[in-house]
Amino acid sequence: MFSAGHAKYLPKTSGLCQKLLDNELLSEISSYKNVSEEIFRLAKFVDKFGARPSGSVILEDSIDYMIQLTRDEGINDVTTEELEVPHWVRGNEVITMLKPRVKNIDLLGLGRSVSTPEDGITAEVIVFSNFEQLEATPLEDIKGKIVLYDPVFTTYGETVVYRSNGATKAAEKGASAALVRSITPFSINSPHTGSQTYDGNVTKIPTAAITLEDADLIRRLYNRGETVVLNIKMSSTYDTKISRNTIIDLKGIEKPEKLVIVSGHIDSWDVGQGAMDDGGGLLISWAAPVILNHLNLRPKRTIRSIFWTAEELGLIGAYAYEEKHRNESSNINFIMESDEGTFAPLGLAVAGNQEARCIIAEILNLFASINASTLVEDDSPGSDINVIIQTGVPGASLHNANERYFWFHHTDGDTMNVEDPKELDLCAAFWTAVAYIIADLSVDIPR
Amino acid sequence: MFSAGHAKYLPKTSGLCQKLLDNELLSEISSYKNVSEEIFRLAKFVDKFGARPSGSVILEDSIDYMIQLTRDEGINDVTTEELEVPHWVRGNEVITMLKPRVKNIDLLGLGRSVSTPEDGITAEVIVFSNFEQLEATPLEDIKGKIVLYDPVFTTYGETVVYRSNGATKAAEKGASAALVRSITPFSINSPHTGSQTYDGNVTKIPTAAITLEDADLIRRLYNRGETVVLNIKMSSTYDTKISRNTIIDLKGIEKPEKLVIVSGHIDSWDVGQGAMDDGGGLLISWAAPVILNHLNLRPKRTIRSIFWTAEELGLIGAYAYEEKHRNESSNINFIMESDEGTFAPLGLAVAGNQEARCIIAEILNLFASINASTLVEDDSPGSDINVIIQTGVPGASLHNANERYFWFHHTDGDTMNVEDPKELDLCAAFWTAVAYIIADLSVDIPR
DSSP states (O other): OOSSSGGGGSOTTTOTTGGGGTTOHHHHHHHSGGGGGHHHHHHHHHHHHOOOOTTOHHHHHHHHHHHHHHHHTTOOOEEEEEEEEEEEEEEEEEEEEEESSOEEEOEEEOBTOOOOOTTOEEEEEEEESSHHHHHTSOHHHHTTSEEEEOOOOSOHHHHTHHHHSHHHHHHHTTOSEEEEEOSOSOOSSOOOOOBOOOOTTSOOOOEEEEOHHHHHHHHHHHHTTOOOEEEEEEEEEEEEEEEEEEEEEEOOSSEEEEEEEEEEEOOOOSSSOOIIIIIHHHHHHHHHHHHHHHTTOOOSEEEEEEEESSOTTTSHHHHHHHHHTGGGGGGEEEEEEOOSOOSSEEEEEEESOHHHHHHHHHHHHTTGGGTOOEEEEOSSOSSHHHHHHTTTOOEEEEEEOOTTHHHHTTSTTOSGGGOOHHHHHHHHHHHHHHHHHHHHOSSOOOO | OOSSSGGGGSOTTTOTTGGGGTTOHHHHHHHSGGGGGHHHHHHHHHHHHOOOOTTOHHHHHHHHHHHHHHHHTTOOOEEEEEEEEEEEEEEEEEEEEEESSOEEEOEEEOTTOOOOOTTOEEEEEEEESSHHHHHTSOHHHHTTSEEEEOOOOSOHHHHTHHHHSHHHHHHHTTOSEEEEEOSOSOOSSOOOOOOOOOOTTSOOOOEEEEOHHHHHHHHHHHHTTOOOEEEEEEEEEEEEEEEEEEEEEEOOSSEEEEEEEEEEEOOOOSSSOOIIIIIHHHHHHHHHHHHHHHTTOOOSEEEEEEEESSOTTTSHHHHHHHHHTGGGGGGEEEEEEOOSOOSSEEEEEEESOHHHHHHHHHHHHTTGGGTOOEEEEOSSOSSHHHHHHTTTOOEEEEEEOOTTHHHHTTSTTOSGGGOOHHHHHHHHHHHHHHHHHHHHOSSOOOO
């Protein structure tokens, strides 16, 4: 798929990147045998460790494994940076509908949720489709009840606020617990966990996601005037541990202090196996320096691969990195992250000024042969990297054919079965080539 | 969608059914307000009872509810026929992978599975893709092990044999338990239960379905030479109870002894809510006599609606009906069942001789305006009705756009969320119209 004809898509007027393609870079990268082994590497990693939640020993073991794998590939410029991370551990979680009939309600507690008393919380449910309805309801109608938010999924960004802020807003109204319809457009009775934060002053109430199916069932019963009573039993523990960001450098030959960063996060939720979120992004970001090193392709600038830690509980690793490296921030030429799937690559979602986007657009034109030339203008791309992008650094996240991403996101279904070998290889080749071209450009990406 | 233009699709050469369309039958049926309420009826029924497993009190309550609903609609010709049904009750079920690492393995025990000892069965796994591999393996390599079948889903009929016969064949080789990769083409870590039978002579070993994800994980570990050890804990109870087939007649005005049967099964698996399997089929088969009664449309022959009981544990209600009514079998003009979803109707899957199929094909031509004119030749259509079709009675099952049927089949995801209001209405109108036309034809469906 790489070999034929993409030269014809070169922007004739610019010539900016043409010299970079003397050696048919993408073709060369894709012909490198290890690209076609990414799926095996990813499977081996994911199968060996499974879920890698923040603060766990397994996460640290998986970091050590990736470091050793890097050294085994002949790259020794690997460092780690320690930081304190949340260590929230899910205990038993059971919700039983008691009225109007007895039914088990599948759930996943949300990150940092507090426990219920041992016998659980037994209360009537009040259902809201949005915060406006909650706000408009008198406190005495909510007090002591279990609030269920049942927003219909539109986009992740629009809908996820009910997961991230729902407990706080319900607590402000005196609710005893907060449930949210899982943030997904599709379900086979699959609850989706995710992070949430308690605002400083509110009473911390237990909070969990339930399935679309059960949320819709409760909504129908509620709309028919039935009294819906649930018993919620949840337990969890919370403390902090030390984890590490991991940094792999393939030093640039002309401007080694200048960085083109590729990244993914190595931690995952405690459910599923973290294959899609973010095993795939981790692997292709690991692959970039490794493949280039094998091919003896050394760009002018340094290619830095970062494995962020503790992304899932609030971009903890990214915030620590940004703080620690703030005074070197001007050296970050471009920062990339893949954290929304490694399905077929379509291009990049790019933050930066108009000139920066024009340069990236021209680079993306080189990938027309694999249909990866789309530039999406996005002022907040990625998850971790957005922390750095907001300080003015230009960057991009992988834009890929991830229509089904949120079907599996933060569920037990985030496993190797989501990953397609060819698409993952294509992502690895695309990611590596883009990083190489940017790192080897004669000009910096302007700010 | 019904009103315009379908007359132009009438087979001009035959004229067989043209007179039946004087009153634009489908249009009339679809205009009947209750058709557009099927989704509300179905939701109310499913929400009220949830799962309705064979032998349960809930199943009998749901039968009583449907009988009352029928009487409320002004149809009093309702009878029930008692029969003994299996009452298999699932207890606790836990599988833990112990080697090469500890991981919870989601499962659903298969119908009639026996329990494990209290501490479970702990044994090494041996993986087979098909029975040929099992047969070719020496008994001493299988003895005491847990057999996992991991066939890739092709069609349900082809793949389901590993669920229905897997335990027996593994037991013949001395296995301690049998697991099967769930019979589905798609999964969000969803285990799919289903029936299985132990052959008379073998030792009954515990048997369950695991998810595609975990089956594929175990397969990968196994192929890498890892020793995979599981602990399987399952409990269940088994006895028999009395249940009922339900029969609703809308008597024919010319040949009341002649029957056109429409049917679905009222029992469901104990997981999910039995909305798709077979709440939808039940509802449209219930709707046929009810709608015709409301419209004062009385065909020449009797329309009989049957709610089969205990389909899921082996077509128990259908076998009892066939035996009890064997001597009246010649009076069954045509028998229909919907048990593969009530998505957009496409036509019928028809068993019968060539002449019978030609007549049905001409009738189906009348439904070109809703794209429901397809006749699939199928010598074993339906589930329950196949018991009667195999005695020589012509019949058909609903052919519908059910590409995703097996995604939800026998899982906790079989809920109202699978049902589409418009598609369900279209099915009810189509089903009612087809039954009416066949019941009112001047000729019997030939055998």
